[in-house]
Amino acid sequence: MVRVDRGECDVMTADGRLRVLSDSQRAQDDIAPVTGDWVEVADEDGLGVVITRVFDRITSVSRRDPAERDLEQVLAANADVVAVVHGLDRSLPPGRLERLLVLAHKSGAVPLIVLTKADDVHDPETEAIVRSVACDIPVVVTSIVDGRGLGELQDHLGPGRTLALIGASGVGKSALVNALVGEDLLDVGEVRASDAKGRHTTTARELVLLPGDKGLLLDTPGIRAIGLWEAEWALELVFGDLEELASRCRFGDCAHDAEPGCAIVSAVDGGLVDGRRVERYRALARELAAQREREEERERREKKAGPGRRGRGRGGNRRR
Numbered sequence: 091m092v093r094v095d096r097g098e099c100d101v102m103t104a105d106g107r108l109r110v111l112s113d114s115q116r117a118q119d120d121i122a123p124v125t126g127d128w129v130e131v132a133d134e135d136g137l138g139v140v141i142t143r144v145f146d147r148i149t150s151v152s153r154r155d156p157a158e159r160d161l162e163q164v165l166a167a168n169a170d171v172v173a174v175v176h177g178l179d180r181s182l183p184p185g186r187l188e189r190l191l192v193l194a195h196k197s198g199a200v201p202l203i204v205l206t207k208a209d210d211v212h213d214p215e216t217e218a219i220v221r222s223v224a225c226d227i228p229v230v231v232t233s234i235v236d237g238r239g240l241g242e243l244q245d246h247l248g249p250g251r252t253l254a255l256i257g258a259s260g261v262g263k264s265a266l267v268n269a270l271v272g273e274d275l276l277d278v279g280e281v282r283a284s285d286a287k288g289r290h291t292t293t294a295r296e297l298v299l300l301p302g303d304k305g306l307l308l309d310t311p312g313i314r315a316i317g318l319w320e321a322e323w324a325l326e327l328v329f330g331d332l333e334e335l336a337s338r339c340r341f342g343d344c345a346h347d348a349e350p351g352c353a354i355v356s357a358v359d360g361g362l363v364d365g366r367r368v369e370r371y372r373a374l375a376r377e378l379a380a381q382r383e384r385e386e387e388r389e390r391r392e393k394k395a396g397p398g399r400r401g402r403g404r405g406g407n408r409r410r
């Protein structure tokens with residue numbers, strides 16, 4: 091699956107690119123395919139080419155659906171590397187980066203941070219904030235104007251390896267794809283001069299093959315809302331330093347608030363840990379716990395209502 095639009099999607103097969111209707115798809119399968127999915131297609135009488143099966147995903151970038159509070163939305167499937175992209179032409183609230191990194195970790199792919207527009211730095215604080223939040227995640231600083239960092243980014247790719255780009259509108263995801271491909275394949279949009287906000291130029295998730303078998307790039311539309319979805323263990327990775335401290339709290343269920351013997355509170359008091367980072371960590375943990383509760387409640391309700399989910403199609407050849 092190389093591109094998914096509102097009504098149709100494109101599938102790459104051994105015989106070339108095929109356009110299939112996604113309405114017929116829904117009747118065939120209850121898993122909606124997303125860009126990066128391996129799918130099975132069949133030519134069906136009267137319907138044309140339809141997707142008959144979506145294979146299990148090895149990795150998937152997903153968030154809470156911004157339109158519906160308790161639904162998962164998959165943004166990209168089967169990426170090997172998930173690059174969180176941000177532009178040095180704008181500021182970055184650390185909490186936003188933390189959320190994006192949780193998303194990247196949780197996908198199951200290798201997380202990476204890409205800072206764009208190094209030729210046009212407007213906010214000198216941005217890079218320092220990114221490095222303080224990144225912990226062990228590599229940060230690649232790029233510019234499509236002077237070409238810096240593009241080779242380093244290429245090192246994270248390779249034959250058959252897919253790198254997905256996620257981030258806000260206007261940070262330069264599509265421009266980066268074009269720079270790596272070496273031609274103006276994807277639309278690139280101007281950003282607003284006052285605050286560097288983008289105009290949501292990209293509207294479809296698209297998988298692009300780099301020439302010379304150098305790998306694949308998965309471009310995505312800019313995201314505003316970054317709701318987390320069942321991501322507790324990924325939270326532990328992004329806040330590994332705090333999790334480590336928490337293991338030394340006196341109480342196993344310490345909320346790191348006013349409990350006696352709290353290792354996190356004493357680290358904040360001692361100036362070893364940023365108190366705001368602890369606040370953001372606690373808020374995310376609360377958000378995930380509340381979401382899980384709602385999810386479990388929903389499952390209990392569905393169980394009562396009885397079974398109803400259909401199977402997932404037939405066997406056959408894999409297509410992407």
Ligand SMILES: Nc1nc2c(ncn2[C@@H]2O[C@H](COP(=O)(O)OP(=O)(O)OP(=O)(O)O)[C@@H](O)[C@H]2O)c(=O)[nH]1
Pocket residue numbers: 206207208209210232233234235258259260261262263264265266277278279280281288289290291292293310311312313
């Ligand atoms: N100076 C400079 N400008 C850049 C660089 N990379 C991207 N831009 C500019 O940033 C703007 C936004 O680029 P896009 O590639 O459209 O951004 P995007 O992240 O794909 O945005 P959406 O598709 O809306 O999510 C364009 O005007 C690009 O020319 C860079 O390295 N240096």
Ligand SMILES: [Mg+2]
Pocket residue numbers: 263264265277278291292309310311312
């Ligand atoms: Mg774009």
Ligand SMILES: [Zn+2]
Pocket residue numbers: 336339340344345346347349351352353354355
């Ligand atoms: Zn504690």
